[in-house]
Amino acid sequence: MDFYELETNRLKLVEITDEYIDRYYAIMSKDEVTKYYGMPSLTEREQAENIVRSFRDNFAVKKSIRWGIIWKETNAFIGTVGLNNWSPYSRKAEVGYELDPAFWRKGMTSEAVSAVVEYAFRELGLYRLGAVTFPQNEASSGLLRRLGFKEEGVLRGYLFQNDHNHDALMFSRLRQEFLMEGY
Template sequence: MTMHASMQCIKDKLATLSDFPVLESDCIRLRGIRDADHDGLFTLFSDPQVMRYWSRGPMTDRQEAVDYATGILDGFARRDLLNWIVADTGNDRMIGTATLYEINAQHARAGLGYALMPEHWGKGLAKEAATLAISYGFLALGLHRIEADTEPNNLRSNRVLERLGFQREGLLRERFFHPDGIQDSLIFGLLRSEWIAYLQRQGYRFDAD
């Protein structure tokens, strides 16, 4: 497939989405946002533990969560953002978010983000949510590259990325002003070929073309 054909294919696949694609594993579901998730968004993004390594401080007013939800829908309308709600498959309650952001069809790339409420840390769910989002980006949309950036001291998130095959590619110094101080940004990258090799090592089989 030529570069132009690949770019057009990604644009076409995004354009045909009528709603957020629902992605599921045994434990979690990635789904679109609902009005009922506003309180969950505020709980998540007002938590200092969650926001310690983000590029902004914790939310302080519920309206910020409502505005954030509006931004999620605006990004979907532009087709440059897929910001899923991570929900428990048992009760469909929100436990976090997973995101493909800055989706760029011309260069077949996107950024990856994820956040979970602290009571769900340490259970492998961040890795599970990221796996669903990454697989959708590479296998359904046809992206070539997915990027992530973290604060270098965010060891928990860095381990998740490295276990998924992301490579450390560089350090951007003093990139974000955070209430706790200016912080660096550690850049990770993952290519489609690397993700397919990772899935094959996990025992995933691809049908012949």
């Protein structure tokens, strides 16, 4: 399967290659980005190299797809969005994303996630998309609700970060909901 790039009004969603490692590291080394991410901030460039390599490796074996988010206006790499825990057989995956704080609250994440949701349901034929957030991450929960995801409940002690287990909210969206809403 070839990597398929997506495009929206303001964004290009592209394969994450080595040319983006430094920008990815710059974003993921910010504590405000990883505060509700389920992993600590990156402290070494080599960590970013390993993660970018894992994006490629996991795509090759159909475990995940991760796109780099490029802002068309400046051609800047501003974050990533993707499908984690992808199971083509079970027709499901989980949506994940992060964005450089300079682009928060501008609708960029909604735009990127909407494109991925449409691709997942229309092109990959997925039936279910899930998403997991920290209960305190109101911005992410709000974004998911606006995009038609339904809160299913609390996963107790599901996320591990900063030497502690944390509860998570589980959201989902089903293919028939997507098709009925004409999203």
